[in-house]
Amino acid sequence: MRMIFVNLPVKSVAASRAFFGALGFSFNEQFCSENTACMVIEENIFAMLLEHDRFKDFITGDIADAHKATEVLTCLSADSRAEVDGLLSKALAAGGKPWKPVLDMGPMYGCSFQDLDGHVWEVMFMDQAAMAQGATPEAANA
Secondary structure, eight states: OOOEEEEEEESOHHHHHHHHHHTTOEEOGGGOBTTEEEEEEETTEEEEEEEHHHHGGGOSSOOOOTTTSOOOEEEEEESSHHHHHHHHHHHHHTTOEEOSOOEEETTEEEEEEEOTTOOEEEEEEEOHHHHHTTOOHHHHTO
């Protein structure tokens, strides 16, 4: 089984743990320290939250300021529209910022927000049953 580790620079691991914990994510303590947190997204998908000094150990050049430029869009699937709305509400209540308006394209429904460090997270529900019946996101915008 292949695993994915998305590595993100953060100003404060403690603040990031509190933010993502409020969204319902857990952490693999085996890969956590005072300057690193391993957020479990799914069984084989993780976000490594690394304080700037630790993140610099893995890169050459500068760390992008995600508040000024978008360096990546991380999109997570959701099981329902309600889950999309719920995660957005939790993110905003925990200190996140809205990024773009809610996207409603019929069988596709999603939201986006910035975490405490400006990284953009999208959450998307795709109604597979509606798509199997021929509904398309493009038709919703017509």
